[in-house]
Amino acid sequence: MRIGALSERTGIPRRMLRYYEETGMLVPGRCGNGYRDYEERSVDRALQIRGLLEAGVPTRVIRQVLPCLKLQGAIHDFDATPETLDLLERERDSMSDRIEHLSRSRDAISRYIDTVRGARSPERRVAA
């Protein structure tokens, strides 16, 4: 699959897909003519990368973390040095922090929306 197709299927601009390669997060193969050649799995991969970027995870971390997201039961303990494990634990904790903050804010927003909507259409009001 060439870059244009992947871009269309993911909604991610070509520029960003090249950036993902430049930062080592998603490195495609190459055709004889130099064109990038993405596999089918690159679709999920690219979406996951974008999701993490949007959640504020820097490319440096994504690059470190992706190898262990790749394995789906198949453990090919790629390099798992103690340092890598420590880093992964820190990143896991930092992700938990982000999740906590996001959840609390989202829930507060949800409650707010529900309350206001409830006040606006009292006939649908449910006992809170």
Next chain:
Amino acid sequence: MRIGALSERTGIPRRMLRYYEETGMLVPGRCGNGYRDYEERSVDRALQIRGLLEAGVPTRVIRQVLPCLKLQGAIHDFDATPETLDLLERERDSMSDRIEHLSRSRDAISRYIDTVRGARSPERRVAA
């Protein structure tokens, strides 16, 4: 409370607290001499802001969202126009997306860590 104290209590650099004010996310009062004067509640507020910033939520959105995080049961439907509500719903959904991505990645990292640690110290192995 002056900016230095708030900075110490939150671990957030003074520069950033001034930035929070500049962007309208956390606007303190002023003493007679021009010094910023923060309330006690600013501690939580500042921490929440930092948490959201780290989770990739832009200041523009945080500013919109904070007013409805403020109320703790006390509904003073500040401006709640339909447009604001729509925006809040979009932000809520976008936060849910972030949470999903983060959770999936974090869980994958956790599984990976557990697996590797389990393989490393088999005497502590638990049936998976």
Next chain:
DNA sequence: TCCGACCCTCACATAGATGTGAAGGTCAAG
């Protein structure tokens, strides 16, 4: 009174993610 620890504003610098466009190669269809 003067020094040190605070505070102020202003402004420039950096780093990361992203936009935009130029100059040019590949290839299939007309």
Next chain:
DNA sequence: CTTGACCTTCACATCTATGTGAGGGTCGGA
């Protein structure tokens, strides 16, 4: 063979969050 739709690299521009520092004001204690 030419045209058009792709692709390539390179490079500069932008926006946001953050660092850093200069130049200067406030104020309490030695």
